Amino acid sequence: MDLNLNLQISKELKEASSKVKEFLDEVLPTKEPKILYEASTHLIKAGGKMLRPYLAIKACEAVGGVMEKVLPAAASIELLHTFTLIHDDIMDDDPIRRGVPSVHVKWGLPVAIMAGDLLFAKVYKILAEKLSGVIPPKKIIKVIDILTDAAITICEGQTFDVSFSHLEKVSEKDYIDMVSRKTSQLFKAAAEVGAIIGGGTAFQVKRLGKFAGLLGIAFQIVDDVLGLEADEKTLGKPVGSDLREGKKTILTIYAFKKAKKKQKEILFSAMRKDSSQEEILEAKKVMEELGSVEYAMAKAKKYIEKAEKQLEKLPETDAKKSLINLANFVLKRNF
Numbered sequence: 001m002d003l004n005l006n007l008q009i010s011k012e013l014k015e016a017s018s019k020v021k022e023f024l025d026e027v028l029p030t031k032e033p034k035i036l037y038e039a040s041t042h043l044i045k046a047g048g049k050m051l052r053p054y055l056a057i058k059a060c061e062a063v064g065g066v067m068e069k070v071l072p073a074a075a076s077i078e079l080l081h082t083f084t085l086i087h088d089d090i091m092d093d094d095p096i097r098r099g100v101p102s103v104h105v106k107w108g109l110p111v112a113i114m115a116g117d118l119l120f121a122k123v124y125k126i127l128a129e130k131l132s133g134v135i136p137p138k139k140i141i142k143v144i145d146i147l148t149d150a151a152i153t154i155c156e157g158q159t160f161d162v163s164f165s166h167l168e169k170v171s172e173k174d175y176i177d178m179v180s181r182k183t184s185q186l187f188k189a190a191a192e193v194g195a196i197i198g199g200g201t202a203f204q205v206k207r208l209g210k211f212a213g214l215l216g217i218a219f220q221i222v223d224d225v226l227g228l229e230a231d232e233k234t235l236g237k238p239v240g241s242d243l244r245e246g247k248k249t250i251l252t253i254y255a256f257k258k259a260k261k262k263q264k265e266i267l268f269s270a271m272r273k274d275s276s277q278e279e280i281l282e283a284k285k286v287m288e289e290l291g292s293v294e295y296a297m298a299k300a301k302k303y304i305e306k307a308e309k310q311l312e313k314l315p316e317t318d319a320k321k322s323l324i325n326l327a328n329f330v331l332k333r334n335f
Contacts, residue, residue, distance in 0.1 A: 009322065016074075023075045035107060036114055036118060040118045042106065043103065052077045057070055059200075059208045060194035062314060062317055063201075064198060066198075073131065074194070080150070084158070089103065089104060127140065135197055150189035157182025164247065165246035167248070179221070180217060185216070188209045188210070192205050195208045195209070215330060219330050225293055229293065240281075251292040252271070266282050266283055266286050267287075270283030301331060
């Protein structure tokens, strides 16, 4: 991906993010109890790529729709995503998210749980109120159905992710299935919702959904690599936290498959809550020596290539070009 394209997609993401934040400022005013509303908007204000709202917007535009029409749904998708992050941080006991203290660290567990629940409820409040009169009632019901299914599937994926840490062996197939639920599903839902609101045909909705789903798998694979390779300041959360939590990522799955006895011992030592930074770095070195990073990135590239093929029969539009650029951005990103 050349520099110009990288700058272009970064600019578009920033513009979309700005529109979504403006909308959220209107629908999430600070009310009493103030602590609840501050906690619920904490991660949104901290920043974020907002890839999922961007997907909804570009999918809408790719089928002839306009941003203003899809903005309520795009904002709702970001709230649903933020809700999952707050609860995810609670489950993993992660202290940092997006370079700031996690919600449960800053305000405590009870407020963090309620902040997540508030965002989840606001998803449906916004969809019901802001889409009324914009698209037909049948389409509103379909949008709500898609996002509800996504929420259910994310819960399934998160449960698999948590349970994997207690299992000695997890296959790559198990990992991809978990990622398809936990991460990819909301990408897919965002694109489908955008295409529906934009007036896309059933074929276009399906293709854009498949594109985004495959993109979501690649995104998570790259995220796992960054969790090992990036620096904490760039990443916005502790490097090596996946290892300490005993998570079975594509990197560890591949490493255990290739590792010898001594290397396996090093990996197991790092995959404990009380592992030292030296043990984390030693495990990182083992995974790099075994080729885990190269293997994971090659897999991510294959998913990106599959994703791009889903767009081949869609009309040639600026939005389609943006989606292809986004796919390359996901593969090359460093945060």
